[in-house]
Amino acid sequence: MMPIHTRTLKPMLAAMLIGCIAVAEGSGALFKRAASKPRDKVQAKGEFIIVSGGPALRKWEDLREEPEQHDRWWGNFIRAARARIENLQKQHGPDYPVTWLVYRPGYVTRAGEDGQPLIGWIESVRDKYKVKLIWLNTGRDIIRYLNTGMDRKRIKVIGFEYYGHSNQHAFLMDYSNEIMGASTSWLHEKDLHKIHSSVFSRRAKCRSYGCKTGESMSAKWRAATGVRMWGAKGKTDYSNPLKPTLSPGGSWKR
Secondary structure, three states: OOOOOHHHHHHHHHHHHHHHHHHHHHHHHHHHHHHHOOOOOOOOOOEEEEEEOOOOOHHHHOOOOHHHOOOOOOOHHHHHHHHHHHHHHHHHOOOOOEEEEEEHHHHHHHHHHHOOOHHHHHHHHHHHHOOEEEEEOOOHHHHHHHHHOOOOOOOOEEEEEEEOEEEOOEEEOOOOOOOOOOOOOEEEHHHHHHOOOOOEEEEEEEEEOOOOHHHOHHHHHHHHHOOOEEEEEOOEEOOOOOOOEEOOOOEEEO
16 A cells, blocks of 8 residues: 555545535535425316305295295305315415306396395405406306316316205206296206316316215216216205305215
């Protein structure tokens, strides 16, 4: 082994020390970047869709017996959707891709009855949470948006939730709004086959918070889309619009 002179040893040790410091600083920067990344933020590759149906008018519902009345408050289906949007953003981050479909005609007529700027209030929810708001004019517009609202080869639907009136066979976009106790706009289970097979992610989570959806429509939804949809067997209760629940005796089914 060749001897190392003192004059040679000092520069070597200095070079080694500088190298160690550089590696340590580089590692520290790497760890700092990793630690600063939010752990609970989800980079979702898809779109979460929430649908709000329209409310009944009081001029019709006040003719019913009180236990059978609907929508004393205009915002049942709006407040429930807003609470869900807030929950999703708290869970996944403010950039979570939510699109909100709202049946506009029902809120225009209810705004006239209540004398309140309901459309503006709905748009303020959009602005507060920075979600995409799409106004619906018919139930068929839901299928139109599912199929063509995004490039479904790249952006799949990863979640779908419905808040509104329904029966076992259809989402009722309005109910007791134009005609007492009846609907003039709906999405029927017979039309679900028009949804393209490329729309949903295979792991998409779907749920309807309308009445009786689980009694027939959920099965037709799965047959048409290949994705399960939870629905109520029985009625749903919006007396606490922040968290719709099953009415007594009801159950969830998909």
